[in-house]
Amino acid sequence: xxxxxxxxxxxxxxxxxxxxxxxxxxxxxxxxxxxxxxxxxxxxxxxxxxxxxxxxxxxxxxxxxxxxxxxxxxxxxxxxxxxxxxxxxxxxxxxxxxxxxxxxxxxxxxxxxxxxxxxxxxxxxxxxxxxxxxxxxxxxxxxxxxx
Numbered sequence: 752x753x754x755x756x757x758x759x760x761x762x763x764x765x766x767x768x769x770x771x772x773x774x775x776x777x778x779x780x781x782x783x784x785x786x787x788x789x790x791x792x793x794x795x796x797x798x799x800x801x802x803x804x805x806x807x808x809x810x811x812x813x814x815x816x817x818x819x820x821x822x823x824x825x826x827x828x829x830x831x832x833x834x835x836x837x838x839x840x841x842x843x844x845x846x847x848x849x850x851x852x853x854x855x856x857x858x859x860x861x862x863x864x865x866x867x868x869x870x871x872x873x874x875x876x877x878x879x880x881x882x883x884x885x886x887x888x889x890x891x892x893x894x895x896x897x898x
Contacts, residue, residue, distance in 0.1 A: 760803050764794035764810075781825050785817035841867075841885050846895065852877040860885075860893060868892040 754762075771787035793810040797803075844862055852858030852869055853876050860869040860883060869883070870892055877883060883895035 756803060757797065757800065760806060761794065761797045764790050764797055764806070768794060781822055782818070785822060786814055788817060789814040839888065841893065842887060844885050845898065846883050846885055846893070848877050848879055848881045848883060851879050852883075852895070857892060860895060862893075869895045871895050871897065873897065 767790040768787050771783040771790060775781075775783035775787065789810045792813055793806045796806045796809060841862055846860035846862035846867070846869070848858060848869070849861050849866060850859035852860075852871055854871070854874050857868045857870055858877065860867055862885065868891060871877060871883070871894070873896070875897070877895075877897050882898045884898055885893050885895055887894040
């Protein structure tokens, strides 16, 4: 039994659907799923008997369109590894230094009635009772700058 090109491409598209789906399941990166969807459409075209060149062109075009337009939206929608905290509201606020902050060392600041470890990237010492602005939160410490 010989396999003609039309039947060969039916098997190719089916194999590509399975391969892309398995890769997507293993990585969950929202990349391979678009190839699987494009391969499903090409597979349907192959079953109907559309020319191989059109199948390939449709696969490539739909893959590009899905990756460029739908992937960014889907990534934003399914973003699950970001844990929102209310500590982000501290950024931009003014805090009072409670333990001096030396270059390259941790000090301590008080903001909203709570004490936080703090560091700064400057070369000067920030003394106790001086005011600082909170620039960022890195782990459990605040990045501050002297006002």
